[in-house]
Amino acid sequence: MGWPVAVRAQLRHLHGTLTHAETNTPLDDAEVSVVWAIGRGQQQRRTRSDATGRFDFRDLPAQPVRLTIRRLGFRPLERTVDLTRDDVVLTLTLTEAPVQLAGVTIQADTVVEALERVAAVSTLDREALNATRGQTLGETIKHLPGVSVIQLGPSIAKPVIRGLNSQRVLVMNGGLRQEDQQWGTEHAPNLDSFDADAITVVRGAATVLYGPDALGGVVRVDHAMVADTGRARGELAFNTFTNSRQGALSFSVQGGGLTLPGVGRTGYRVRVSSRLAGNAATPDYFLSNTGFRELNGSATFGVQRAWGTSELALSHFGTELGVLRQAHAGNFNDLQRAMSTAPRDSAFSYDIGRPNQRVSHTAARWRTTLETASRGEIDLVYGLQFNDRREYDNHGPLRFRNTPAFHLRLFTNSLDARWKHPSWRGLTGTVGTTVMQQGNQTIGKAFLIPGFDLYQGAVFGQEEWSRDRLTVTAGARGDIFQQTTIAFADAGIRSPAGTKSWSGFAGSVGASWRFSDAWQSSVRVARAWRPPTVNERYAQGVHHGSAQYELGQANLRAERSLGVEAGLRYVGTTRSLDVAVYDNTVRDFIYLQPRDPVVTLRGTFPAFNYAQTRARLRGVEVAARWSPVERLELQATGTMVRGTNRATAQPLFDMPADRALLQARVNGRRAALGAWHLGLGSVLVRRQDGVPEGTIYTLPTAGYALLQIEAGTTAARLFRQPIDVSLSVTNALDTRYRDYLSRYRLFVNDPGRDVVMRVRVPIGS
Amino acid sequence: MLIARRVALGASFLALGFVAACGESSTAPGGETELISRVTITFTPVGGGAPITAYIDDPDGNGPQAPSAQVGALSLVAAGSYTGTVKFENRLSNPIEDITEEVLEEANEHRVYYAVAGALAPTGLALTTTDRDPQGRPLGVAFAALVGATAGGQSGNLRVVLCHYDDAPKVGTSTSCQGETDIDVTFAVSARN
Numbered sequence: 001m002g003w004p005v006a007v008r009a010q011l012r013h014l015h016g017t018l019t020h021a022e023t024n025t026p027l028d029d030a031e032v033s034v035v036w037a038i039g040r041g042q043q044q045r046r047t048r049s050d051a052t053g054r055f056d057f058r059d060l061p062a063q064p065v066r067l068t069i070r071r072l073g074f075r076p077l078e079r080t081v082d083l084t085r086d087d088v089v090l091t092l093t094l095t096e097a098p099v100q101l102a103g104v105t106i107q108a109d110t111v112v113e114a115l116e117r118v119a120a121v122s123t124l125d126r127e128a129l130n131a132t133r134g135q136t137l138g139e140t141i142k143h144l145p146g147v148s149v150i151q152l153g154p155s156i157a158k159p160v161i162r163g164l165n166s167q168r169v170l171v172m173n174g175g176l177r178q179e180d181q182q183w184g185t186e187h188a189p190n191l192d193s194f195d196a197d198a199i200t201v202v203r204g205a206a207t208v209l210y211g212p213d214a215l216g217g218v219v220r221v222d223h224a225m226v227a228d229t230g231r232a233r234g235e236l237a238f239n240t241f242t243n244s245r246q247g248a249l250s251f252s253v254q255g256g257g258l259t260l261p262g263v264g265r266t267g268y269r270v271r272v273s274s275r276l277a278g279n280a281a282t283p284d285y286f287l288s289n290t291g292f293r294e295l296n297g298s299a300t301f302g303v304q305r306a307w308g309t310s311e312l313a314l315s316h317f318g319t320e321l322g323v324l325r326q327a328h329a330g331n332f333n334d335l336q337r338a339m340s341t342a343p344r345d346s347a348f349s350y351d352i353g354r355p356n357q358r359v360s361h362t363a364a365r366w367r368t369t370l371e372t373a374s375r376g377e378i379d380l381v382y383g384l385q386f387n388d389r390r391e392y393d394n395h396g397p398l399r400f401r402n403t404p405a406f407h408l409r410l411f412t413n414s415l416d417a418r419w420k421h422p423s424w425r426g427l428t429g430t431v432g433t434t435v436m437q438q439g440n441q442t443i444g445k446a447f448l449i450p451g452f453d454l455y456q457g458a459v460f461g462q463e464e465w466s467r468d469r470l471t472v473t474a475g476a477r478g479d480i481f482q483q484t485t486i487a488f489a490d491a492g493i494r495s496p497a498g499t500k501s502w503s504g505f506a507g508s509v510g511a512s513w514r515f516s517d518a519w520q521s522s523v524r525v526a527r528a529w530r531p532p533t534v535n536e537r538y539a540q541g542v543h544h545g546s547a548q549y550e551l552g553q554a555n556l557r558a559e560r561s562l563g564v565e566a567g568l569r570y571v572g573t574t575r576s577l578d579v580a581v582y583d584n585t586v587r588d589f590i591y592l593q594p595r596d597p598v599v600t601l602r603g604t605f606p607a608f609n610y611a612q613t614r615a616r617l618r619g620v621e622v623a624a625r626w627s628p629v630e631r632l633e634l635q636a637t638g639t640m641v642r643g644t645n646r647a648t649a650q651p652l653f654d655m656p657a658d659r660a661l662l663q664a665r666v667n668g669r670r671a672a673l674g675a676w677h678l679g680l681g682s683v684l685v686r687r688q689d690g691v692p693e694g695t696i697y698t699l700p701t702a703g704y705a706l707l708q709i710e711a712g713t714t715a716a717r718l719f720r721q722p723i724d725v726s727l728s729v730t731n732a733l734d735t736r737y738r739d740y741l742s743r744y745r746l747f748v749n750d751p752g753r754d755v756v757m758r759v760r761v762p763i764g765s
Numbered sequence: 766m767l768i769a770r771r772v773a774l775g776a777s778f779l780a781l782g783f784v785a786a787c788g789e790s791s792t793a794p795g796g797e798t799e800l801i802s803r804v805t806i807t808f809t810p811v812g813g814g815a816p817i818t819a820y821i822d823d824p825d826g827n828g829p830q831a832p833s834a835q836v837g838a839l840s841l842v843a844a845g846s847y848t849g850t851v852k853f854e855n856r857l858s859n860p861i862e863d864i865t866e867e868v869l870e871e872a873n874e875h876r877v878y879y880a881v882a883g884a885l886a887p888t889g890l891a892l893t894t895t896d897r898d899p900q901g902r903p904l905g906v907a908f909a910a911l912v913g914a915t916a917g918g919q920s921g922n923l924r925v926v927l928c929h930y931d932d933a934p935k936v937g938t939s940t941s942c943q944g945e946t947d948i949d950v951t952f953a954v955s956a957r958n
Contacts, residue, residue: 325931328945329945330929330944330945330946330947331946331949333942333946333949334942334944334945334946337943353931354931394929394931394945395929395945395947439790440790441790441791441792441793442791442792442793442794443791443793443794444794445794446794447792447794450792451790451791451792451793452790453790485792486790486791486792487792488792488793488794490794490826490857492800492825492826492827492828492857493825493826493827493828495792540828540829541827542827549829551829598829598831599831599832600823600826600827600828600831600832601801601802601803601804601821601823601832601948601949601950602801602827602946602947602948602949603946603948603949604949607829
């Protein structure tokens with residue numbers, strides 16, 4: 001890992017007021033952005049001017065930044081502002097003119113910036129991402145406040161936000177909902193983390209904007225826009241990890257000036273990336289069959305015209321990964337034996353044997369933004385996704401061993417349309433609609449979930465109003481789902497055909513109040529819902545990783561949540577603090593309830609029904625930063641979640657243990673060395689004893705502390721070639737530990753020391 | 766106008782996508798699993814006589830319903846000597862599949878273990894594996910059984926475990942399953958004078 005949050009020694013404040021050049025009245029709703037150089041790359045922040053024409057950026061680096069102001073119907077304004085020596089206050093005027101677009105930016109979602117004022121949101125920018133390149137999406141975000149991961153070794157990391165995961169956490173990739181059988185806790189998000197230019201995590205329900213899957217939160221992966229002008233340039237990045245002897249490589253080329261017939265001037269970006277890892281190592285032994293290999297490619301084409309922008313992205317993600325052999329059990333006796341015997345000291349190997357997964361995700365994403373001077377902005381995203389998941393095991397006759405035990409093929413078509421309307425009586429906001437169609441095929445040897453057809457339609461709107469120090473946001477959304485399952489019956493399994501519809505309403509209201517330039521507080525109430533997923537309704541069979549028998553309930557009701565959260569934020573020049581607290585009640589919370597064991601000729605299996613209860617999730621997240629002297633930066637984050645089944649007064653399963661992350665970092669700059677840093681950090685995790693009774697899967701885990709060291713530099717020069725290099729050591733003391741959310745924790749320790757080297761070489765410029 | 770044309774183009778692309786993905790959903794697992802729905806055990810008296818046989822069925826295979834009660838009583842004669850076999854079948858498929866053949870074909874990866882419990886243990890009933898895999902390790906589909914001379918009137922349980930080795934090495938001297946369990950059933954057995 002690397003340090004998750006960008007750290008800078010000196011922080012500056014840039015604020016100002018915008019007025020109409022002719023009438024001298026304040027201009028609200030102008031988009032104000034600052035861009036600055038980091039190493040060879042760029043970093044960007046955006047905001048909007050408020051009703052008094054004011055805009056405000058805190059926490060900027062002490063260096064020259066490029067300020068851009070755009071407002072519908074006005075000539076854009078660009079200028080360089082030097083923050084090297086001091087904070088800057090500006091008074092700027094805009095003159096009326098039709099808009100012109102300058103394509104520079106990460107195509108982020110402007111609506112989220114409104115959400116950001118009232119909800120808990122954290123973003124990993126390019127610099128922070130560069131520090132974690134080569135790891136899975138889950139590993140990349142796992143140190144953000146409120147975030148943890150369910151892991152199956154280093155190859156599978158499933159994001160958990162405020163204690164919720166899978167079908168309750170939505171992953172958005174470039175404006176497209178990632179549909180990759182996300183209901184399975186051992187199904188990691190199928191996307192290439194090298195391809196991300198920014199990752200934003202929204203903690204808490206964001207269903208109004210993103211739909212029912214966002215009941216627990218959103219992980220949003222954004223990509224830099226492709227500019228259709230400019231010379232070709234490339235980037236080569238490679239990483240090595242000593243623990244699993246992993247190598248990762250990414251190569252990308254982008255440029256403008258491509259001329260396509262019928263389209264004209266087009267920009268492009270092509271990326272190929274690959275990762276190869278062998279068995280991970282704990283301090284005492286290797287974890288057998290935990291290697292993985294991944295090969296990904298993407299091609300993006302984009303145009304910027306007077307009417308707006310359009311981008312077509314084609315991507316393919318392909319992985320094969322092993323699942324720890326010891327965790328694969330034939331029945332409950334096997335599981336207990338695997339838990340009580342010493343881990344097998346398997347040799348290191350890159351080979352992947354059974355059980356394993358072969359997964360690919362292929363997507364086409366077409367995103368068009370139409371910008372008009374007087375009628376606002378229209379954003380259209382069409383996506384076609386195909387997910388192919390094969391899981392192999394050791395069961396069955398040899399001649400069928402190469403037939404996957406489970407084979408699921410999921411096709412998804414979706415269209416999202418959003419209209420960001422021009423400011424109207426002080427209201428700014430977005431209204432939108434979503435349609436999605438999905439088809440699932442279940443093939444392979446065994447039944448896991450039935451095939452199905454799913455249709456979804458939604459309309460939503462979110463508005464923001466602000467005056468002086470107060471900002472109020474409100475949003476509402478209606479969704480309709482219809483799911484038709486396709487019948488399956490063999491001797492043991494009967495899964496009926498049936499069509500079921502759900503509809504529901506989600507809403508949120510929030511307000512933020514700025515006490516002073518530095519202090520701000522917010523409160524938000526959100527109501528969310530989601531229909532039960534196909535596995536919750538129809539799963540039937542044994543999970544070989546846990547030897548547990550899961551039985552779906554076809555008649556589950558929709559899950560409904562009502563959450564309250566409050567935030568307090570302080571951003572000063574040398575200090576910042578961010579505190580969030582929440583209390584979320586979920587009616588008809590769907591969970592696995594232990595039932596009588598299932599006995600078959602294969603033996604006895606502990607069995608679970610999908611059932612519903614009233615659940616409550618509460619928690620606190622804190623992130624603080626302090627720079628006592630220039631060059632030194634101290635950071636601390638802490639996360640605490642409590643989940644309760646209110647019917648039984650027992651804790652919920654799969655709640656992350658309390659954790660804190662402490663970091664210290666020293667920065668500097670030298671001509672030959674570039675911008676260097678040295679860091680020291682510790683992850684402290686408390687014992688997890690808030691566990692439900694009655695099953696061995698929930699046995700408590702002990703607390704642990706890990707030490708991490710990092711050193712690196714950006715824009716160093718090697719043979720006149722700029723280069724970014726970093727070296728980091730995770731679990732530096734080779735500590736033996738088991739994390740509560742590790743699916744292997746019943747059997748083996750988590751991985752030990754890992755020395756990671758990252759090199760990034762920009763080519764051309 | 767340009768925008769209108771682009772939107773039209775987009776709409777047709779969209780329609781194409783919807784058509785491409787429609788009408789494909791299906792639930793069609795191949796069912797080629799090593800499903801065993803009946804385990805039959807047979808004891809044949811060494812000196813001749815009618816074989817004694819019993820079986821346990823699981824009519825829903827790996828489904829959530831429990832297996833049936835044992836059909837047939839295993840009533841052996843004290844001081845008797847038997848040869849025996851175990852048979853694994855999938856009677857839920859048509860035609861009926863004899864999974865024992867798979868076990869014999871993959872003898873290097875399988876082993877059947879027998880364990881006696883209850884009053885007959887430890888000396889009332891002794892089972893010895895008589896067949897070997899190609900590497901000379903016990904297989905256990907065939908066995909010899911000796912009933913203790915004083916076992917008359919006692920009863921107990923005979924547990925049959927079909928063990929599957931892939932990762933864990935199959936060790937000839939092992940006395941219990943260290944691999945993955947394919948079958949784990951228990952028969953009631955008794956000895957008479």
